[in-house]
Amino acid sequence: MDKVLFIICDGLSDRPIFELGEKTPLEAAIKPNIDKLTKRGITGIMHTVDIGVRPGSDVAHLALFGYDISKYYTGRGPFEAAGYGIKLQPGDIAFRGNFATVDKNFIIKDRRAGRIDNTKPLVNVLNGIIIDGIRILVKQGIGHRAAVVFRGKNLSSLITDSDPHKEGVKINQSKPLNKNQSARRTAKIVNLFIKKSYELLSQHSLNKKRRKEGLPPANILLLRGAGIMPQLPSFKEKYGLKAACVAGAGLYKGIAQILGMDILPVASATGKPDTDVKSKIKEAFMAFKKYDFVFVHIKGTDVLAEDGDFLGKKKFIEKIDKALEPLIDKRDVMIVLTADHSTSSYLRMHTADPVPVLIAGQNLHTDNVETFGERSVSSGKLGHIQGKHLMPIIIDYLGRAPLVGA
16 A cells, blocks of 8 residues: 545544434444445544543644644644635734624624625625734635734734633633733734624624524624644655645645645535535545545534534434445555544534544454444554554554664
């Protein structure tokens, strides 16, 4: 084997659900193709960052690709910005943005504004605003998401989020994390921008229409994950593999791009449950003519779990399974299937639970696990690993691992 198909199903794993007979959506799903891969592969469980750590998708992906987050993680914002096509300049501070719904007292009613689908008219109003000499760039993301960049002098990423990450509470005032003047200034500009976003968006015609239709208005833009562009070794430098990415959502394209992977466009890859998984897998296999390693990201499992839709998550896993049917007899390609984190459909959020991991291919130490699920893989021969272990295991199976010692 000299090719790797690395599939990350975002938030794939879950906790047992009463309505599913105390099974998780993954365990309850009918997935004959994934189970066939499991029977000819090696499995285990994995904490992508560490035991007891509830990871965000950004740090989890960096860890899975073998990058030390304590050394290379500067915040989520730069990955979002890169994924949505903003080229960062020295001194830029990038943020992840959420269009949300607040009341007149700035109490958050919906962090995703009813999962609004098209925010372009709202982005157009906010993009290019200048506050205290700082130009603010806003780029539309998928659904309620946006990338935001502050461009100017004397800025700092050492500030707190305005987004409290939960509903029913007042938005946070961004604060500096140190006494540096640039951090105080940046936090002040963040707070002024968010207030300005509320003033401009509340009376926007799109939100007037949404109110008439009984939909929550996207009347504020919350910022989080402030960061500067990290300086990392490329994936090719680190592993000697020419890599590409197939993804719909901006964050994952951004991570791949910053790691030096080429982005392969798939028009029907939406980053939502309606994404065309079959086309993503097809594009990935076509790419092996040019690339050694293809990363495929699938977002829908996480979206459905965060909405509490465990039945939808189960059905989406079955959709993934059908898309993976062409992989069953591909023995010259190593197939890696896992998740970046677990997402609880009951809690509607990421948890620190371990995720299942599967490696299928030739000349592997296969185990006796026959079905891919959170509990079944715990007896697999990979055992209990961390995300930082996965790439070294892959590299070793490829016959590319360096010899340690004489």
